[in-house]
Amino acid sequence: MRRLITAELGPDAGEWQRRCEACGVETQRLDLTETTLASQDALTLVWMPCPECGVRERMARAGVPQTLLHATLDNWRVEDPRDARTLAKVREFVARPTGFLILASPDFGNGKTHLAVATLRTRITRGIRSRMMTAGMFLRDLRRRYDDGRAEDVVEVAATVPFLVFDEFGVSVGGKDEQPTLHDIFNERYSERLPTVITMNLTPDQFREAIGPRMASRLREATFAWLNVHGPSCRAGNRQTYLRGQ
Numbered sequence: 001m002r003r004l005i006t007a008e009l010g011p012d013a014g015e016w017q018r019r020c021e022a023c024g025v026e027t028q029r030l031d032l033t034e035t036t037l038a039s040q041d042a043l044t045l046v047w048m049p050c051p052e053c054g055v056r057e058r059m060a061r062a063g064v065p066q067t068l069l070h071a072t073l074d075n076w077r078v079e080d081p082r083d084a085r086t087l088a089k090v091r092e093f094v095a096r097p098t099g100f101l102i103l104a105s106p107d108f109g110n111g112k113t114h115l116a117v118a119t120l121r122t123r124i125t126r127g128i129r130s131r132m133m134t135a136g137m138f139l140r141d142l143r144r145r146y147d148d149g150r151a152e153d154v155v156e157v158a159a160t161v162p163f164l165v166f167d168e169f170g171v172s173v174g175g176k177d178e179q180p181t182l183h184d185i186f187n188e189r190y191s192e193r194l195p196t197v198i199t200m201n202l203t204p205d206q207f208r209e210a211i212g213p214r215m216a217s218r219l220r221e222a223t224f225a226w227l228n229v230h231g232p233s234c235r236a237g238n239r240q241t242y243l244r245g246q
Ligand SMILES: Nc1ncnc2c1ncn2[C@@H]1O[C@H](COP(=O)(O)OP(=O)(O)OP(=O)(O)O)[C@@H](O)[C@H]1O
Pocket: 067, 068, 071, 075, 076, 077, 078, 079, 107, 108, 109, 110, 111, 112, 113, 114, 115, 168, 199, 201, 231, 234, 235
């Protein structure tokens, strides 16, 4: 069997590992027992599950969009010197998540959601039940909640999940019916000391107005850090690269 495998993989694959084809990040080891069992007639290589793909699967189930499954704290680039402190504070938060972490910037595409997803990744890898939702998804599910009794109760989930990322706070379509509900959710998380990451494009004044003065004052008490992200939009960079035809 060993000779067959070496012939198949070549001498370079001495440790019988390969780069995972799905994520392109982790190495996968050959599962020798399963390969032996599966190779009755012909050599059939069976690889161990990729740990990174396992994490990404759990992140996707927690609500992380496909485009951000790669996000980690290590691959977040500090594009503006002031963001070094932002990253350091986020690292401090994930070491001991408590209260609310707010990631804000008036600009788009400079890595707020990337950072928020990276915090969620650190929870998921520790087996802590986590959820991510955008304000838009929250609203949509809130409305659906009344029509479909069997659907997961988004309010219950948001209020009680041990770790929540609430993305794009302040982006809302339609009326103000969600404000009291959001208020209750944040209030419950505040009372139960459940860590919460919020991203937004609002200024502190706009945030105060959106959440109401009473809740704003409670949140101030429970806010681990309000962090501004200063870097330029990565999407603009991508666009310029694209337009240069590279
Ligand atoms: N500092 C950064 N380091 C690495 N990747 C980044 C950084 N900033 C942005 N990106 C990448 O650019 C894309 C957009 O980033 P992201 O969605 O986090 O932006 P955002 O600040 O949340 O934007 P918006 O305000 O529109 O929600 C993502 O693919 C993300 O991985």
